[in-house]
Amino acid sequence: MGRIVLKNVNKSFGTTQVIPGIDLTIEDGEFVVFVGPSGCGKSTLLRLIAGLEDTTGGTIEIDGKDVTSAAPARRGLAMVFQSYALYPHMSVKNNIAFPLKMAKVSPEVIDRKVTEAARVLNLTDYLERRPGQLSGGQRQRVAIGRAIVREPSAFLFDEPLSNLDAALRGTMRLEISELHQSLKTTMVYVTHDQVEAMTMANKIVVLNAGNIEQVGSPLDLYNRPDNLFVAGFIGSPRMNFVKGGAAEPFGAHTVGIRPEHIRLSKESGRWKGTVGVAEHLGSDTFLHVNAGEIGILTVRASGDFTGSHGDTVFLDPEDSRIHRFDAAGKAIR
Amino acid sequence: MARAVSNRRKTIATIVAWLVALIIFFPILYTVLTSLKTEPEAIQGFSLVPSFTLESYVTVHTQRDYFKPFMNSVVLSLGSTLLALLVAVPAAWSMAFSPTRRTKDILLWMLSTKMMPAVAVLVPIYLIFRDFGLLDTRIGLTIMLTLINLPIVVWMLYTYFREIPGEILEAARMDGASLWGEIVYVLTPMAVPGIASTMLLNIILAWNEAFWTIRLTTTNAAPLTAFITSFSSPQGLFWAKLSAASTLAIAPILIMGWFSQKQLVRGLTFGAVK
Numbered sequence: 001m002g003r004i005v006l007k008n009v010n011k012s013f014g015t016t017q018v019i020p021g022i023d024l025t026i027e028d029g030e031f032v033v034f035v036g037p038s039g040c041g042k043s044t045l046l047r048l049i050a051g052l053e054d055t056t057g058g059t060i061e062i063d064g065k066d067v068t069s070a071a072p073a074r075r076g077l078a079m080v081f082q083s084y085a086l087y088p089h090m091s092v093k094n095n096i097a098f099p100l101k102m103a104k105v106s107p108e109v110i111d112r113k114v115t116e117a118a119r120v121l122n123l124t125d126y127l128e129r130r131p132g133q134l135s136g137g138q139r140q141r142v143a144i145g146r147a148i149v150r151e152p153s154a155f156l157f158d159e160p161l162s163n164l165d166a167a168l169r170g171t172m173r174l175e176i177s178e179l180h181q182s183l184k185t186t187m188v189y190v191t192h193d194q195v196e197a198m199t200m201a202n203k204i205v206v207l208n209a210g211n212i213e214q215v216g217s218p219l220d221l222y223n224r225p226d227n228l229f230v231a232g233f234i235g236s237p238r239m240n241f242v243k244g245g246a247a248e249p250f251g252a253h254t255v256g257i258r259p260e261h262i263r264l265s266k267e268s269g270r271w272k273g274t275v276g277v278a279e280h281l282g283s284d285t286f287l288h289v290n291a292g293e294i295g296i297l298t299v300r301a302s303g304d305f306t307g308s309h310g311d312t313v314f315l316d317p318e319d320s321r322i323h324r325f326d327a328a329g330k331a332i333r
Numbered sequence: 334m335a336r337a338v339s340n341r342r343k344t345i346a347t348i349v350a351w352l353v354a355l356i357i358f359f360p361i362l363y364t365v366l367t368s369l370k371t372e373p374e375a376i377q378g379f380s381l382v383p384s385f386t387l388e389s390y391v392t393v394h395t396q397r398d399y400f401k402p403f404m405n406s407v408v409l410s411l412g413s414t415l416l417a418l419l420v421a422v423p424a425a426w427s428m429a430f431s432p433t434r435r436t437k438d439i440l441l442w443m444l445s446t447k448m449m450p451a452v453a454v455l456v457p458i459y460l461i462f463r464d465f466g467l468l469d470t471r472i473g474l475t476i477m478l479t480l481i482n483l484p485i486v487v488w489m490l491y492t493y494f495r496e497i498p499g500e501i502l503e504a505a506r507m508d509g510a511s512l513w514g515e516i517v518y519v520l521t522p523m524a525v526p527g528i529a530s531t532m533l534l535n536i537i538l539a540w541n542e543a544f545w546t547i548r549l550t551t552t553n554a555a556p557l558t559a560f561i562t563s564f565s566s567p568q569g570l571f572w573a574k575l576s577a578a579s580t581l582a583i584a585p586i587l588i589m590g591w592f593s594q595k596q597l598v599r600g601l602t603f604g605a606v607k
């Protein structure tokens with residue numbers, strides 16, 4: 001089990017209110033990602049769930065039990081930290097065994113569980129090493145191992161991959177997703193990287209300035225963003241926004257078009273522009289097109305696009321994929 | 334070509350480093366050499382070649398009791414260090430892990446007490462010691478040495494504790510460690526190297542402290558610093574004997590420093606380079 005319910009949870013540090021009041025339900029077995037820019041309160045929210053910070057108001061329930069003022073260890077959760085937070089003076093084996101030792105589990109059971117966790121995480125050959133002798137990816141796996149052996153009702157991840165290089169991040173992302181598939185335990189994951197959020201989550205919670213902007217599945221947020229903030233945050237490259245006169249024909253204050261939803265032509269189209277920078281990624285080419293009054297638009301073209309700086313091109317947004325927003329930034333549906 | 338230049342540079346740097354080290358070490362070396370000379374040799378003038386006589390050591394040993402001041406030095410430096418740690422560990426701990434807005438100010442204020450010349454408070458301290466019957470007592474001097482080194486001890490421990498990442502303590506808390514478990518299994522093993530090097534440095538500082546130990550003692554609590562000065566006054570200047578007494582006084586701490594140099598260097602540069 002691992003159903004987490006937040007009811008009007010709020011947090012202030014001194015006079016600064018970081019989280020004004022959040023209501024959120026995380027269902028058992030879900031992979032929920034908190035995503036948002038730096039300082040949006042996503043890590044604070046996770047730490048409130050963990051019990052590492054005290055709430056200023058509101059209640060936190062785990063599996064129907066009010067744990068708002070319970071100590072971290074009594075909440076049945078396990079946490080993986082950004083800095084891994086391994087005990088540097090202990091071997092990998094002792095690091096993984098630590099929570100079991102604290103729970104006074106018998107040595108035979110500890111041994112069995114540590115061996116099993118090490119096998120799952122490919123750490124069997126490193127059990128006698130110290131954290132300092134491991135690579136970043138291995139350290140992160142030890143941290144995950146330490147969380148697994150506790151058999152928690154939910155895992156909390158605080159930006160666990162941000163200290164790793166890009167290639168390793170991709171691998172670890174897969175490993176964590178596979179772990180979720182096999183354990184089927186609730187996972188709450190904090191990141192500022194929307195690619196991580198899109199690829200791993202069942203449910204994404206987009207946060208901004210301590211408020212929830214939108215909750216939904218990755219494709220929900222991609223296809224039906226509630227507001228300008230979510231529209232701009234989800235999707236890579238970022239959605240283009242067109243304001244003023246050019247947006248009026250669409251009956252909106254602002255219209256949003258994703259780079260992949262603009263058709264490119266060298267002959268004709270609704271908007272005319274000149275190619276600025278062309279980023280060739282092999283599979284795709286991202287063009288930054290200066291469309292005069294409309295502004296600079298990012299457009300996705302095929303990988304074999306041959307145009308270059310200064311070429312004139314025509315752009316046609318796909319009508320069915322246009323997002324319309326009112327003056328307050330809310331989506332018009 | 335580039336390698337030849339960098340090699341030459343390295344050689345020059347090495348020679349310069351050795352020269353600087355020699356200049357710094359020279360007074361100690363010359364003290365030891367002088368202690369191995371006869372009294373007339375010692376007065377004659379600069380010479381690096383002694384006659385290797387142990388005459389002065391024998392005289393020093395027969396004229397005065399070395400053991401008593403030696404034991405005083407041991408008791409004072411160890412006692413003041415333990416006392417300082419007893420106060421400084423919790424102080425540095427709370428400042429490192431639950432800092433307030435005033436923590437930095439308090440640290441600076443404590444350090445600022447070291448900027449005051451000791452002689453400025455000689456008279457009041459002397460009077461307090463006299464009135465409380467602490468003059469020439471081990472307990473009085475232990476308190477004095479504790480107080481003068483406390484700011485440095487707190488600072489050193491503070492920088493050490495600050496290096497222990499808060500997330501590790503939080504991880505222990507998540508892992509179900511009680512406060513006691515946190516202290517025993519996580520904090521202490523991580524803090525021991527820091528406490529050890531602070532302890533070593535403080536022992537050295539207390540051992541070498543000369544201003545207060547000489548002024549607040551006569552015979553009973555006099556440590557080795559007072560032992561050295563006792564050879565410089567009444568009978569005139571006897572360089573060889575004075576050097577022998579000095580060598581005897583610094584030898585224990587020099588040997589201790591030599592054996593613990595790795596720990597000391599680590600302690601003093603901790604936090605500076607990561």
